[in-house]
Amino acid sequence: MRPFIEIENLEYAYPLEGGGQIAALRGVNLAIEQGEFVALIGPNGSGKSTLARHLNALLLPTSGTVRIDGLLTSDPRHLGAIRQKVGMVFQNPDNQIIATTLEEDVAFGPENLGIPPDEIRQRVEAALAAVDLLDYRLHPPQMLSGGQKQRAAIAGALAARSSCIVFDEPTSMLDPPGRRQVMDTIRHLNATEGLTVLLITHSMSEAMLAQRVLVMAAGQIVLDGPPGQVFSQVEQLRGLGLDVPPMVEIAHRLRGWGMDLPSPILTVEQMVEALGTGVAKPGEMEGYPLNFTRAWPAGQCPAPGRKREDPTPPDLPVRSSMLIQVEDLTHVYAPGTPFERVALRQVNLQIAAGERVGILGPTGSGKSTLAQHLAGLLKPTAGHVLLDGVPVHSAPRNYRLQVGIAFQYPEDQIFEQTVFREVAFGPRNLGLDEAEVAARVQWALEMVGLDPETMSQRMPFTLSGGEMRRVALAGILALRPRVLILDEPTAGQDPQSRRGLLARIRAWQEETGLTLVIISHDLEEGSLLQVVDRLAMLKGGQVVADGPSRHILSDGSLLSDVGLDVPEHIRLLQALRQRGKKVRTDLVSTVEIAAEIAHVWGLNPLPHQKGGP
Amino acid sequence: MNGLLPGLYVPGDSPVHRLDPRVKMGAVLLLMMVPFALQGVWGYLLLSAFVVLVSIVSRVPLLALLRTLRNLFWIGFFMFFLYIFTTPGQPLMAWGGITATWEGLLAAGAQIYRLCLLVVMASLLTFTTSPVQLSHGLEALLAPLERLRLPVRELAMVLTIAMRFVPTLFEEIEKIARAQRARGVDFSNGPLRRARSLVPVFVPIFVSAFRRANDLATAMDARGFRCSLHRTRLRQLKPGLQDLVAILVVLGAALAAIGVEKW
Numbered sequence: 001m002r003p004f005i006e007i008e009n010l011e012y013a014y015p016l017e018g019g020g021q022i023a024a025l026r027g028v029n030l031a032i033e034q035g036e037f038v039a040l041i042g043p044n045g046s047g048k049s050t051l052a053r054h055l056n057a058l059l060l061p062t063s064g065t066v067r068i069d070g071l072l073t074s075d076p077r078h079l080g081a082i083r084q085k086v087g088m089v090f091q092n093p094d095n096q097i098i099a100t101t102l103e104e105d106v107a108f109g110p111e112n113l114g115i116p117p118d119e120i121r122q123r124v125e126a127a128l129a130a131v132d133l134l135d136y137r138l139h140p141p142q143m144l145s146g147g148q149k150q151r152a153a154i155a156g157a158l159a160a161r162s163s164c165i166v167f168d169e170p171t172s173m174l175d176p177p178g179r180r181q182v183m184d185t186i187r188h189l190n191a192t193e194g195l196t197v198l199l200i201t202h203s204m205s206e207a208m209l210a211q212r213v214l215v216m217a218a219g220q221i222v223l224d225g226p227p228g229q230v231f232s233q234v235e236q237l238r239g240l241g242l243d244v245p246p247m248v249e250i251a252h253r254l255r256g257w258g259m260d261l262p263s264p265i266l267t268v269e270q271m272v273e274a275l276g277t278g279v280a281k282p283g284e285m286e287g288y289p290l291n292f293t294r295a296w297p298a299g300q301c302p303a304p305g306r307k308r309e310d311p312t313p314p315d316l317p318v319r320s321s322m323l324i325q326v327e328d329l330t331h332v333y334a335p336g337t338p339f340e341r342v343a344l345r346q347v348n349l350q351i352a353a354g355e356r357v358g359i360l361g362p363t364g365s366g367k368s369t370l371a372q373h374l375a376g377l378l379k380p381t382a383g384h385v386l387l388d389g390v391p392v393h394s395a396p397r398n399y400r401l402q403v404g405i406a407f408q409y410p411e412d413q414i415f416e417q418t419v420f421r422e423v424a425f426g427p428r429n430l431g432l433d434e435a436e437v438a439a440r441v442q443w444a445l446e447m448v449g450l451d452p453e454t455m456s457q458r459m460p461f462t463l464s465g466g467e468m469r470r471v472a473l474a475g476i477l478a479l480r481p482r483v484l485i486l487d488e489p490t491a492g493q494d495p496q497s498r499r500g501l502l503a504r505i506r507a508w509q510e511e512t513g514l515t516l517v518i519i520s521h522d523l524e525e526g527s528l529l530q531v532v533d534r535l536a537m538l539k540g541g542q543v544v545a546d547g548p549s550r551h552i553l554s555d556g557s558l559l560s561d562v563g564l565d566v567p568e569h570i571r572l573l574q575a576l577r578q579r580g581k582k583v584r585t586d587l588v589s590t591v592e593i594a595a596e597i598a599h600v601w602g603l604n605p606l607p608h609q610k611g612g613p
Numbered sequence: 614m615n616g617l618l619p620g621l622y623v624p625g626d627s628p629v630h631r632l633d634p635r636v637k638m639g640a641v642l643l644l645m646m647v648p649f650a651l652q653g654v655w656g657y658l659l660l661s662a663f664v665v666l667v668s669i670v671s672r673v674p675l676l677a678l679l680r681t682l683r684n685l686f687w688i689g690f691f692m693f694f695l696y697i698f699t700t701p702g703q704p705l706m707a708w709g710g711i712t713a714t715w716e717g718l719l720a721a722g723a724q725i726y727r728l729c730l731l732v733v734m735a736s737l738l739t740f741t742t743s744p745v746q747l748s749h750g751l752e753a754l755l756a757p758l759e760r761l762r763l764p765v766r767e768l769a770m771v772l773t774i775a776m777r778f779v780p781t782l783f784e785e786i787e788k789i790a791r792a793q794r795a796r797g798v799d800f801s802n803g804p805l806r807r808a809r810s811l812v813p814v815f816v817p818i819f820v821s822a823f824r825r826a827n828d829l830a831t832a833m834d835a836r837g838f839r840c841s842l843h844r845t846r847l848r849q850l851k852p853g854l855q856d857l858v859a860i861l862v863v864l865g866a867a868l869a870a871i872g873v874e875k876w
Contacts, residue, residue: 056835080837088835095828098836100622100744100777107847112837120847138624140743142780156836337677377791397797405795412785413792415816425813429797461820475796 002070003031004164004196005055009064012050024050026219027064034163035194037187039207039227042216043241044466044494048200051216052166055198056086068164084113087157091169091492093149094141102144102152103128103137109160120159127158130193131185145363147178151185158189164196165189172202172492175363175521176565183209202494204231204245205568208266215240228264241496246569246590247271253594257603268568272575275597323515324351324374324483329383331369331541343369345541346383353482356509356516358528358549361538362563367519368408370538371485374517375405387483398430404481408488410472411465419445419463419471420456426479444478445471447508449500466497477508484508487519499527506531523567529553529588537562550586569593621780622743628855629671629741634750636856640863641738647867648727653874657726660870664733673740681736682729689725696721744776746848753850767840778825782818789817 010028013021024047032038042048053059054066057073068085071078087109090096099105103124110120128134131151141149150170157165167186171179183206189195199210207213213230215223217240223230231237234244234252244252251265251274261274326349333341343366351357361367372378373385376392385392392400407413416422423444427437445452448470460471476484489505490498509516509531518532535552537545539562545552552558559566566574573585573593583600587593629637644660651657668678697705702716739747752769759765793813794800800810 058831058835083835083837088832090828090832092828094781095825096832098774098777098829098833100773101624104745104847108833108838109836111844111846112839114843114845117845117847117849120845124847140622140624140780141777142784160837337674337680372791375795377794397799401795401797403795405792407788407792407795410792412821413789413796413813413817415813415820426796429799479796 001034002067004034004036004069005030005032005198006067007031007054007064010051010054010061010066011063012047012054012059013062014050024219025054028219028221030214030221030224032196032198034196035190036212037190037197037210038199038212038214039210040198040200040214040216041202041204041207041242043496045464046216046240047219048216049168050219052088052168052198052200055164055166056088057082058088080113084109084160085163087154087160087162087165089150089153089157089165089167089170091172093146093153093173096153097141097149100140101137102133102139102141105141105152106137106155106159109156113160123159123161124155127155130158130189131155145178146174147181150174150178150182154182154185154189163194164198167197167199167201169200169202171206177362177563179203179206180565202243204243204495208245215242228266231266232264241494243495246567247572249590250569250572250594250597253591254598254603257594257598259598259601259603268571268575271572272579275576275581275601276579322350323353323388324349325384325386325389326350326370326373327384327386329370329373329385330381331366331373331378332381333369335381343541344373347538347541347543349536349543349546351483351515351517353515354513355534356532357518357534357536358523358532359517359519359536359538360521360523360562360564362521365538365562366541367521367538368487371405371487371517371519374483374485375403376400377405401426401430401479402481403483403485404476404479405485406473406476406487406489408491409469410476410489411468414460414468414472414475417459418457419450419460422460422471423474423478426475430479440478440480441474444474447477447504447511448474449504450474466493469493469501480512481514483515483517485517485519488521489518502527502531522565523559537564539563550588553588554584554586621739623673623677623740624743625672625741627671627741629667629737631855632741632859633850633852633856634742634746635753635850636852636859637738637742638747638750638754640859641734643863643867644734645731647870648730650871651874655873656870657730659873660730660866663866663870664730664737668733668737671737671741673737678733678736678740681732685728685732689728692724692728693721696724745773748772748776749846749848749850766844774829781825782822785821786814786818790814 007028007030010025010030011023012025013023015021028047028051040048040051050059054061054073055068057066057079060074066073068078068082071082071085073082097105098108106124106127107120110123115123124137125134128137131154133148133151133155136144136148141152144152153170154165165186170186171182174182186195186197186199187209190197197210199206201207208227208231210227213223213225213227214221215230215237222240223233223236231245231248234248237244245266247265247267247270251261251263251271255261265271265274326347329344329347330342331344333339333343347366347370349370359367359370369378373380374392376385376387376395379393387395387399387403390399392403414422416425420441423441424437427440432440441456442452445455450467450470455471460468463471473486473489486505490501493501505516505518508514516532518528520528523529529549533549534547535545535549536543537552537558544562545558553570559570569587569590570585573583573587573596576583576597577585581600583596587596644664647660648657651660665675668675697713697717697720698711700714700717700720702714705713705715705718707713742750748769751772752765755763755765755768790798790800793810796813798810798813800807
């Protein structure tokens with residue numbers, strides 16, 4: 001039998017405005033069988049989406065062929081059949097829902113196929129049941145969560161009886177529960193219905209769930225194999241700017257330090273299993289040999305497993321010195337209407353000057369509302385938000401502008417014709433003279449890693465997504481705020497840009513000493529912990545935990561109670577402790593954890609010598 | 614989503630929600646004409662009572678319904694002065710060359726009340742009818758025009774999509790406005806500065822609207838939509854007994870409101 005998807009020597013070039021073209025695919029050969037679950041990873045701009053769009057004839061090859069179930073996509077007569085066979089789910093949940101109720105939207109595909117109404121109804125109900133949304137069928141899309149919208153899009157393809165769905169970063173705009181819902185749905189449909197899946201993702205933990213992983217770089221498929229095999233190519237993946245799953249990275253380090261580990265190790269369970277056979281030596285909590293942990297002075301490291309009722313950890317500054325004071329803050333949206341919603345309930349939070357705080361919570365926990373209150377953009381329904389003792393909402397504008405805030409996807413607010421004017425917009429509003437404005441623009445662009453010389457006169461809308469985000473952030477930095485609030489600053493970026501941006505944010509904080517508040521719905525697989533050292537956890541509009549991040553993380557149940565993903569490397573430490581290994585659980589980076597394991601297992605870690613014996 | 618946008622659909626399952634959209638649209642059109650045939654107080658009272666009754670049956674919160682009137686404030690304000698000064702009659706007060714009259718006061722009151730009734734009735738329609746149903750009803754009512762080569766189906770599709778994105782658009786305007794306020798834009802100072810402060814909000818909104826349109830077109834394409842395609846519909850419009858009853862009740866109410874004055 002021939003493969004369901006057959007691609008031969010596929011090349012594709014995008015036409016450029018003003019002539020010329022740019023090659024996006026350079027000779028792709030690929031065969032995918034019916035029922036396979038394939039993940040496609042690769043840095044931004046490597047051609048993943050372009051490839052995906054060839055699978056249901058949204059794009060047609062410049063040269064080479066694409067066959068779906070034997071049908072050539074370049075033949076216009078097959079267009080309808082191909083689009084029925086291959087469904088697509090896109091990144092932005094909002095921009096693919098057409099109708100105003102869920103069931104009407106799911107019916108859109110079958111309606112286009114001219115299916116009789118009675119059969120459409122049956123198909124819609126079956127499809128909604130398959131993604132577990134039958135109860136929501138009369139809901140308008142704006143009342144659904146991101147995860148529900150993406151599942152609705154999956155139902156739309158199922159109702160058209162697609163046997164293959166191509167997912168183009170379906171989870172990158174979702175929160176952890178949404179991601180889990182979508183991934184569970186995908187796996188379930190693949191396993192029980194034999195749905196063929198091609199999943200484009202930036203998340204290595206999602207890619208690991210597939211049977212087969214493809215890695216794209218510069219328009220070609222450079223790696224193709226089962227996850228264990230592909231992820232063992234640590235150096236090559238790093239060279240492409242891709243993340244390596246945390247367990248793979250820890251195993252890689254441990255092997256480099258001479259530990260004999262079986263291969264492959266992808267999951268926490270495999271790692272625990274592998275370490276179980278290692279040489280165990282009683283580890284010591286004191287006398288920790290490596291200088292990774294500066295945040296905890298000697299003797300103050302909390303014992304693992306403490307409960308949250310514990311008194312406030314010792315290194316929180318006293319209250320009188322607080323820069324930001326949130327007192328009994330309550331916020332209610334749309335009071336007195338059917339859509340009334342309490343977003344914050346009597347929140348109390350103090351932040352000292354120069355602190356680096358992460359505010360974590362699932363969607364709907366009130367964290368974005370809290371962020372806007374910190375910036376004085378919302379009027380408290382009850383309570384106060386004080387900056388240096390002054391209520392920030394009712395303070396004069398220039399006082400309020402001491403707090404800079406970048407919303408999610410800040411590039412959406414760009415409106416000027418040049419980068420210079422865009423970044424200068426805030427400083428000019430402050431009433432600064434032009435010399436000062438120019439100096440600030442220069443400084444801000446340098447801080448975000450853009451060259452002021454070449455960038456200043458460019459049009460923002462011609463830049464890449466990552467560059468636009470940095471321009472938008474420069475526009476906030478140029479206000480030289482004392483407090484900088486970033487709402488999901490790395491959302492939707494690929495792993496390399498994410499790491500780069502977080503490192504920059506850390507550098508801004510260190511250079512300017514500003515107070516940093518980062519809002520996030522997850523720990524970004526731990527990378528957020530490289531930037532913040534205090535975590536406040538929000539749930540249902542209330543602060544349920546607040547303290548140094550190591551303290552919060554050492555209590556494994558805190559994250560999962562709030563509905564957040566526990567990063568894998570934290571789970572590893574917890575699993576090892578359960579097995580009776582005396583590892584510390586207040587570690588945050590994979591380097592620290594690998595070193596701790598090496599120490600406890602009696603190896604001599606030499607982090608400077610890469611490669612090992 | 615903040616507050617209730619004027620005319621936003623409130624999902625529900627009341628008898629009014631379940632009516633055929635064509636019947637509801639026809640009924641509202643008819644009822645909207647009634648105030649123009651009314652002169653006295655009794656007719657208005659009867660019509661108002663009927664509107665209140667329908668809103669109770671449809672379980673739309675009365676407060677939400679009255680809230681839609683807030684948008685009329687300036688128009689009402691303007692109408693008030695227009696009528697009170699231009700209607701000839703018994704003088705009430707006079708400044709310089711202009712005179713306010715008793716008759717003007719009454720006329721202003723009547724006109725403003727009439728306008729409020731119209732808006733409340735129209736809101737009742739949009740509150741209880743999903744945009745899909747509205748455009749489906751409109752498509753059915755306008756279907757005869759297809760013979761004149763008017764693209765009625767495509768228009769209905771455009772209308773549905775437009776309505777689908779109204780809440781999204783409002784949300785986005787609010788978000789961008791707040792983001793720009795965080796960069797020092799002042800939305801409160803004087804009409805000129807206020808007009809200037811709209812640029813940083815509406816340029817991004819347009820950019821994003823084009824991107825959305827592009828994404829949506831791709832998604833529709835991927836789901837097999839093509840213009841001039843023969844499409845079927847999930848929901849067929851099938852008027853039932855309740856629709857007949859509704860027509861009779863509305864006709865009765867309209868006639869009663871007009872009749873009570875003649876009687």
